[in-house]
Structures are given as C-alpha cells and as structure tokens.
Amino acid sequence: MNQLLKRKSRGDAWFDIINYILLTIIMLLVLFPLYFVLIASFSDPNYIYSGEVWLFPKGFTLDGYERIFGDSSIWIGYANSILYATLGTLIGVAVTVFAAYPLARRNLVGKSAIMWFLLVTMFFSGGLIPTYLLIKDLHMLNTIWALVIPGAGGVFNVIIVRTFFQSSIPDEMWEAASIDGCSNTRFFWSIVLPLSKSILAVMVLYHVVGFWNGFFDALIYLNDESKYPLQLVLRNILVQNQVNSGMMIDVESYAAKMRVTELIKYGVIMVSSLPLLILYPFLQKYFVKGVMIGSIKG
Amino acid sequence: MKSVFKNAGIVVLAGTFVLSGCSGNGNGSTNQANSPDQEANFNKTGLPIVNEAVSLTMVSPKAALAPEYSEMEIFKRLEKDTNVEINWENIPDTDYVEKKNLLLASGDLPDAFYGAGFTDYELINYGKDGTIIPLEDLIDQYAPNLKALLERRPDIKSSITAPDGHIYGLPSWEDNNLGTNPFFHVINKSWLDKLGLKMPETLDEYTEALLAFKTQDPNGNGKQDEIPLSFMHMQWCMDIAGIFGAFGLPDNLEHRVVRDGKVIFTAIQPEYKEALNYFHEKWYKQGLIDPESFTQDAAQYLAKGKTTDETLGSYIWWEVEEVVGTERGKDYALLSPLKGPNGDQTIGRSNGGGPGRGAFVITKENTNPDITMRWIDEQYEPYMAAQIHWGPLDIVYEKDENGKLVNLPLPEGTSAGEFRQKVAPGSGGPGVITFEDFGKVVDMEPRAQQRAEDLEEYYNAYMEKENYPSIFFEPEELDKINKIEPELIKYVNTQRGKFIVDGGADEQWDNYVKTLEKMGLNEIMEIYQTGLDRYNANLKK
Numbered sequence: 146m147n148q149l150l151k152r153k154s155r156g157d158a159w160f161d162i163i164n165y166i167l168l169t170i171i172m173l174l175v176l177f178p179l180y181f182v183l184i185a186s187f188s189d190p191n192y193i194y195s196g197e198v199w200l201f202p203k204g205f206t207l208d209g210y211e212r213i214f215g216d217s218s219i220w221i222g223y224a225n226s227i228l229y230a231t232l233g234t235l236i237g238v239a240v241t242v243f244a245a246y247p248l249a250r251r252n253l254v255g256k257s258a259i260m261w262f263l264l265v266t267m268f269f270s271g272g273l274i275p276t277y278l279l280i281k282d283l284h285m286l287n288t289i290w291a292l293v294i295p296g297a298g299g300v301f302n303v304i305i306v307r308t309f310f311q312s313s314i315p316d317e318m319w320e321a322a323s324i325d326g327c328s329n330t331r332f333f334w335s336i337v338l339p340l341s342k343s344i345l346a347v348m349v350l351y352h353v354v355g356f357w358n359g360f361f362d363a364l365i366y367l368n369d370e371s372k373y374p375l376q377l378v379l380r381n382i383l384v385q386n387q388v389n390s391g392m393m394i395d396v397e398s399y400a401a402k403m404r405v406t407e408l409i410k411y412g413v414i415m416v417s418s419l420p421l422l423i424l425y426p427f428l429q430k431y432f433v434k435g436v437m438i439g440s441i442k443g
Numbered sequence: 444m445k446s447v448f449k450n451a452g453i454v455v456l457a458g459t460f461v462l463s464g465c466s467g468n469g470n471g472s473t474n475q476a477n478s479p480d481q482e483a484n485f486n487k488t489g490l491p492i493v494n495e496a497v498s499l500t501m502v503s504p505k506a507a508l509a510p511e512y513s514e515m516e517i518f519k520r521l522e523k524d525t526n527v528e529i530n531w532e533n534i535p536d537t538d539y540v541e542k543k544n545l546l547l548a549s550g551d552l553p554d555a556f557y558g559a560g561f562t563d564y565e566l567i568n569y570g571k572d573g574t575i576i577p578l579e580d581l582i583d584q585y586a587p588n589l590k591a592l593l594e595r596r597p598d599i600k601s602s603i604t605a606p607d608g609h610i611y612g613l614p615s616w617e618d619n620n621l622g623t624n625p626f627f628h629v630i631n632k633s634w635l636d637k638l639g640l641k642m643p644e645t646l647d648e649y650t651e652a653l654l655a656f657k658t659q660d661p662n663g664n665g666k667q668d669e670i671p672l673s674f675m676h677m678q679w680c681m682d683i684a685g686i687f688g689a690f691g692l693p694d695n696l697e698h699r700v701v702r703d704g705k706v707i708f709t710a711i712q713p714e715y716k717e718a719l720n721y722f723h724e725k726w727y728k729q730g731l732i733d734p735e736s737f738t739q740d741a742a743q744y745l746a747k748g749k750t751t752d753e754t755l756g757s758y759i760w761w762e763v764e765e766v767v768g769t770e771r772g773k774d775y776a777l778l779s780p781l782k783g784p785n786g787d788q789t790i791g792r793s794n795g796g797g798p799g800r801g802a803f804v805i806t807k808e809n810t811n812p813d814i815t816m817r818w819i820d821e822q823y824e825p826y827m828a829a830q831i832h833w834g835p836l837d838i839v840y841e842k843d844e845n846g847k848l849v850n851l852p853l854p855e856g857t858s859a860g861e862f863r864q865k866v867a868p869g870s871g872g873p874g875v876i877t878f879e880d881f882g883k884v885v886d887m888e889p890r891a892q893q894r895a896e897d898l899e900e901y902y903n904a905y906m907e908k909e910n911y912p913s914i915f916f917e918p919e920e921l922d923k924i925n926k927i928e929p930e931l932i933k934y935v936n937t938q939r940g941k942f943i944v945d946g947g948a949d950e951q952w953d954n955y956v957k958t959l960e961k962m963g964l965n966e967i968m969e970i971y972q973t974g975l976d977r978y979n980a981n982l983k984k
Contacts, residue, residue, distance in 0.1 A: 194746030274548045281551055365545060368532045370511060381507045381535035407742055 190407035209412040222378035230356040233293035240298035249310035291366035346431035491526035503557040504539035561801030577609035586820035615802030626685035633774035634661035656756035673733035689783030693791030795913035828874030829885040927963035
C-alpha cells in the first residue's frame with residue numbers, strides 16, 4: 146500500500162482505493178447470491194424462510210443432497226443434458242459457421258437475397274403449433290433431433306460470425322492464398338478457422354449455455370422421462386403448484402410436495418449450474434474479444 | 444340414435460386417418476375398426492375385457508414424485524385383469540395444461556386423456572367439433588359401475604351433463620364435504636393463557652388479544668418478534684375471507700355468495716367495506732397484520748410457524764399442525780366465527796364442490812371406444828375408485844374383516860402424501876367415492892376425519908345455507924365470463940389489499956364500484972344469476 150502511494154500522485158492513489166472499494170462491493174453483490182444458495186443448500190428450509198440464514202448454514206443438513214444424489218432421474222437428466230448440449234453445439238456451431246463464411250465473402254452470388262431470406266425469419270416465425278406440426282411430420286417427436294436440429298444456425302449468430310469474418314479476415318489474404326493454389330475449402334479449414342478461435346469459443350459458449358438452460362423445446366417435443374434434460378427434471382421437481390381448491394381433495398400431498406421441494410431447491414441449483422460455472426472461466430478470455438469484434442462494423 | 448351414427452362415423456373416420464405420423468412410441472394401433480376378429484376378441488361383460496391383448500394410448504398428467512404410470516402397481520394389476528395394455532404418455536402435472544393444449548390444437552391425439560383435467564369450456568368446444576366423443580351411449584352399454592352410480596346419484600349425472608345434453612367427460616369426486624369452509628381460524632391458546640386472556644368470542648376481543656400478543660412479549664424472549672396475525676391474501680384456506688362474516692357477509696375467493704337463490708357480489712356490499720375499514724384501522728394500522736400476508740408464498744407462510752422461538756399468534760389454515768408442526772400444535776386452538784360489532788356471526792360456504800367433470804375423455808382417434816369404456820368403468824367400482832385415488836391394496840390398504848379398506852402403516856421416513864403420489868394417480872384421477880362409501884368401503888384418512896370433526900364442532904352451525912354450485916355453462920356464457928372475470932377479480936383483489944394496507948375505502952368507494960361496473964360486473968353477475976336459476980329449475984324437474 147505504501148509503495149503504491151509513493152509511486153503515484155495522491156489523486157491517483159485515492160482513485161485506486163475508491164475503485165477497489167467499489168469493485169469489491171460489486172463483486173460481493175454478485176457473489177453473495179451464489180454464496181447464499183450454497184449455504185442454503187445445507188440448511189433447514191424453515192430457517193431459510195424465517196430469514197435466519199445469511200452468513201452460515203443453520204440447521205445443517207445433508208438431506209437435500211442425499212435426495213438429489215439418490216434420485217436417478219436427476220442423473221439421467223444430467224447425462225441427457227450433456228448429450229444434447231454436446232451434439233447440439235456441434236451441429237449448431239457447424240451450421241452457423243458454414244452459413245456465415247460464404248456470406249462474408251464478397252464474391253458470393255445472390256448474397257443479399259440470401260441475407261434477406263435469413264433476416265425475415267428473425268422477425269416472423271411460424272408460431273408454436275405449426276412448428277410442432279412440422280416436427281411431428283418430420284417424425285422427430287420424442288427424439289433427440291427435435292432438440293438439436295430445429296434451432297441450429299440461429300440467424301443472429303450467423304450475422305455475428307459473418308461480421309467477424311468480414312472484419313478480421315481481409316480479402317487480400319484469400320487473394321494471396323489462391324495465387325499459391327489454395328482451394329476455397331483448404332483456405333477455410335487451414336486459415337479462416339484457426340484465425341477465428343475467439344468467435345468459435347463464443348459460439349460454443351452461447352450454444353452450450355442455450356442447450357444447458359433450455360427446457361421449453363424438451364417440454365414440448367419429448368414424452369419419455371428417460372429423455373428429459375436436466376432442466377426439465379428440475380422444473381418438474383421444483384415448479385410449485387399453487388395451493389388451490391384441488392387441495393381440498395388430497396389433504397396431504399401439498400405439504401409433502403413442498404417439503405421435498407424446499408429441501409432440495411438450493412442443492413439442485415448448485416448441482417445444475419456447476420458445469421457452466423466451471424466452463425465459463427476457460428472461455429471467458431475469448432469471450433470479450435469475440436463478441437466485441439463481431440459487434441463492430443455492421 | 445343420432446349419436447350412434449356419429450360414433451360409427453367417427454370410428455370409420457379414425458380408421459381412414461390411421462394415425463398419420465405416430466408419435467414415435469410405436470403405438471399405431473393397427474386394429475381395423477369393427478373387424479369380425481375384433482368383435483370376437485371383445486367381451487361385453489366379465490374379465491378379461493379382451494382375449495387378445497389390445498393397446499390404447501393415453502395422455503395423463505402425473506405428480507413429480509410419481510413414476511411413469513406403466514410402472515405403477517395399480518395399473519399393472521388393471522392390465523393383468525383386463526388384458527388392455529395402456530401406452531402411457533405421462534406429462535408432469537406442472538406442464539400438463541400447456542402440453543394438453545398443444546396436443547389438442549395440433550390434432551396429435553391419443554386414444555384418451557386420463558386424469559384429463561378438461562375445463563368446461565374444453566369439454567363443450569372439443570365436444571362440439573368432434574375432437575372428443577359423447578359418452579352417454581357407451582356408458583349405457585359398457586359401463587355398469589358408472590351407470591349404477593349415475594342412477595343412484597342423479598345429482599352427479601346432471602352435474603356432468605353438458606348443456607347440449609351430452610356427457611363428454613367422466614366424473615372424479617371425493618364426496619366428503621371437507622371443503623365447505625377452508626378458512627380455519629387458529630389462535631395461540633397458550634399465549635392467551637399466559638397473558639390471562641380468555642378465548643375471544645367477538646371481533647373486538649380478538650383484536651385486543653392480537654394487540655396483547657404484539658406488545659406483551661408472550662414468547663418471553665425479550666424481543667418484539669411476535670407476528671399477531673399472518674395469512675395469505677386471497678388464497679384457498681389461508682385468507683381472512685371467513686372473518687368478513689363478522690360483519691354479516693362472509694367473503695370468498697370468487698367474491699360470490701348466494702342467499703335465497705340470489706347471487707350477491709360481496710366486494711361491492713356495504714358489509715365488505717365496513718370490514719375493510721375495520722381491518723385497516725384496527726389491525727393494519729396497529730401493526731397486527733403481518734405485512735408479508737399480501738406477498739408471501741406458502742413455503743414462507745408455513746415456515747413462520749416453525750421459527751426457533753414461537754412467533755405466530757394467529758393464522759388461517761385448515762389444519763393446525765401443517766403450519767406449526769405437531770409438537771407446537773398443542774399450543775394452538777381453533778376459533779369459531781367471531782361476533783361482529785352488530786352481533787353477526789357467520790362463516791361462508793365455499794362455492795362449487797360437486798364432482799369434477801373432465802377426468803376422462805375419449806378422442807375421435809380411438810378405434811376401440813367400447814374397450815376403453817369398459818376399461819375405465821373398472822375404476823368406477825367403489826373399491827377400485829378408492830385405490831385409484833389413494834393407493835392400492837397391500838401397499839396402502841388392507842381389507843379388514845368387514846371388507847373395508849383400512850390404511851396400512853406407512854414405510855419408514857415417508858409422509859402419507861409423498862407415498863401416495865408414488866403409488867396412485869390421486870385425486871385428479873377418475874373414480875367417485877361417494878359419501879356412503881366413506882366408512883363403508885374405505886376409511887377416511889385420519890387427517891380428513893379430524894377436519895370433518897372440526898368443521899362440525901366449530902363452523903357448521905354458523906355456515907351460510909347456500910353456495911354457488913359448479914354449473915355447466917353454455918359456451919357463449921363461458922366466453923363472456925372468461926373475458927371479463929379474470930381482470931375484474933384481479934382488480935378487486937388488488938384493491939382489497941390496498942384498502943386493508945392504505946385504507947381509504949370510504950373515499951375511493953364510488954370510484955371503485957364504477958370501475959367494476961365499467962369492467963362488466965353487471966354482465967357476469969347476470970350470467971351467474973341466469974345459470975343458477977336454470978340449475979335450480981333443473982333440480983326441481
């Protein structure tokens with residue numbers, strides 16, 4: 146601290162100190178909810194609701210985790226989610242990049258027509274039921290394909306990647322390469338892709354997160370519990386029914402439902418967000434770079 | 444006669460459709476409609492229903508804790524007895540409505556919806572356009588149990604019959620009269636004793652007791668952490684609607700009561716205003732109402748009863764123990780309706796409460812409606828109905844010497860509710876357990892018995908005589924209600940909270956009533972009145 150003060154003017158030092166204080170506060174604001182979920186997952190739900198848990202777990206219990214780890218459906222969901230996220234990301238990123246690269250090249254015939262064609266889909270969609278009917282007629286219902294294929298190649302992502310190619314792969318590079326006898330394909334694989342690691346990382350992250358957190362498609366298209374992704378399993382466990390006159394009928398199930406839910410709610414959040422929390426730091430360095438470059442120069 | 448043709452038409456139609464694009468679980472039932480083999484295969488009476496196994500597809504909601512229905516013991520037994528194999532498509536109950544609407548809208552239909560939860564509107568509309576088929580002839584021919592039930596109980600029959608005279612959905616009902624008043628008013632008896640107060644009989648005594656709870660530290664921890672009164676605004680079994688009765692007009696969740704055959708909207712009556720003023724002046728202003736009463740969810744509410752130090756003075760819930768736990772429950776006692784400032788002492792009677800009407804529907808895709816009807820009819824046999832609702836023999840029940848179903852002890856470490864969800868479809872499932880069946884066919888659960896006794900002891904004597912029955916409206920009436928009512932009730936409830944918290948009911952009253960009239964209050968009250976008059980006329984027939 147002293148050294149720090151010596152080397153800098155007073156104003157600078159103050160600026161730094163205040164800066165650090167502010168950043169620390171912001172960091173706490175972001176971290177505390179995560180931390181709270183962590184301690185809450187070890188606490189007795191009644192203490193959580195009465196507001197007695199805030200720095201340390203109270204009424205320490207492992208029941209929640211016992212239930213979670215004892216429940217096979219959660220693990221099946223985990224496996225499914227990993228499968229869907231991997232396959233979906235592979236397909237999605239591939240389609241996105243393959244669509245974006247030609248669109249980034251100046252010499253593509255009918256480029257603007259294709260672009261329009263894609264853009265229209267951003268603003269007009271068929272709607273839920275027509276989409277459902279389409280998936281049904283493609284015989285994709287209740288299969289993994291219903292989740293990983295229909296959403297592949299999102300137009301928004303295609304535009305981001307295209308912009309990245311346009312701004313970071315100069316045309317001269319292609320000219321130089323083609324003079325040396327390089328084919329389009331070779332150029333794409335050996336030069337463009339290696340230079341685009343950052344945008345690829347961003348795309349991978351977008352897709353993984355999207356698949357990991359997505360539940361709606363699974364909800365609509367899947368029927369077998371053995372195919373449910375984690376989010377849907379969790380949703381089924383956690384989503385609370387309102388207490389209503391239906392309760393009149395079954396005296397006890399509401400309380401029972403609620404007890405289980407409260408017990409595992411926080412543990413489940415921990416368990417399900419862990420993979421993404423682990424993934425983020427590895428991709429983070431590309432992230433900032435990639436998104437920014439993709440966003441400048443339309 | 445007409446509907447026989449209709450059915451035949453549907454069967455032929457379904458035959459021509461032959462499930463375009465089966466939903467991936469290989470259930471394209473390849474039965475040709477009405478082939479001679481099929482006739483021979485089907486037994487009109489006795490078991491099995493079919494000699495050669497036939498499979499049907501059914502969509503059904505299920506509780507989160509439940510396994511797929513194909514894994515459920517009760518359905519395995521049914522399949523063994525009937526030789527009808529069901530391909531279940533189970534949808535978690537939380538997402539059921541969404542998915543059901545999607546299936547119906549896209550025409551991706553199963554043979555039947557089980558535990559279907561069809562609303563009146565859906566029954567009528569999908570009945571009209573032929574998506575689901577009328578069932579009365581099938582009941583007549585293939586459903587001896589259900590037919591007997593409907594003959595024995597014309598009220599059930601009239602209740603499930605749509606205004607156009609058809610029956611589209613089958614009933615589900617536990618006819619136990621437990622829902623007549625869900626608003627059980629609970630007070631901390633041990634605190635009253637400690638502070639030397641007697642059980643309040645009038646509203647003012649009750650208010651004094653709450654004030655004493657707040658100020659005199661009855662839990663003795665030196666902190667003012669007592670919550671005199673907590674509830675959940677406009678929620679079933681947790682709202683203060685019952686206490687409005689002290690002013691002569693009990694409220695309920697629909698704000699709709701019936702007296703002498705006239706429908707009254709409570710939320711514009713002078714008694715209601717008087718009550719709101721009282722709750723604001725005497726309770727909210729003095730800090731006797733837990734401010735979270737208007738926002739908390741059930742989990743938070745239930746946790747308040749289980750804090751380390753006892754903090755809850757009074758609450759509303761129809762079972763003392765559920766809020767405060769069994770141990771602490773001994774400190775609390777139920778309150779009969781309180782006498783109001785003008786000597787009124789009444790409690791409301793919940794509206795509706797007849798059988799559910801949409802527990803099972805058969806779609807036009809079904810090529811074996813006769814088999815389906817026989818299969819579902821098995822579940823209207825009283826013993827089977829009880830097992831469908833609460834769990835199977837040898838797992839939840841055993842038969843005692845009189846042949847009555849009595850509860851077996853629960854497995855270690857599970858609660859009854861949790862356990863039941865795993866072994867039976869539960870209360871949304873088909874099957875009717877009539878009032879006579881309780882105690883003869885099946886034991887009422889101990890908790891339900893307790894509730895029946897409490898109702899008798901504390902509330903029945905003061906209860907409103909009439910309620911608004913669950914009436915099957917015409918589709919255009921329903922259209923109008925659905926258009927107006929949700930917004931209107933939302934507004935009333937918001938205002939109700941505001942008047943209690945901020946007061947000002949007197950100044951804003953005219954404005955509030957005008958707004959309601961603008962929203963269409965009179966129109967829907969007229970529909971409700973017409974519906975009730977029609978219903979009463981039908982009963983007299």
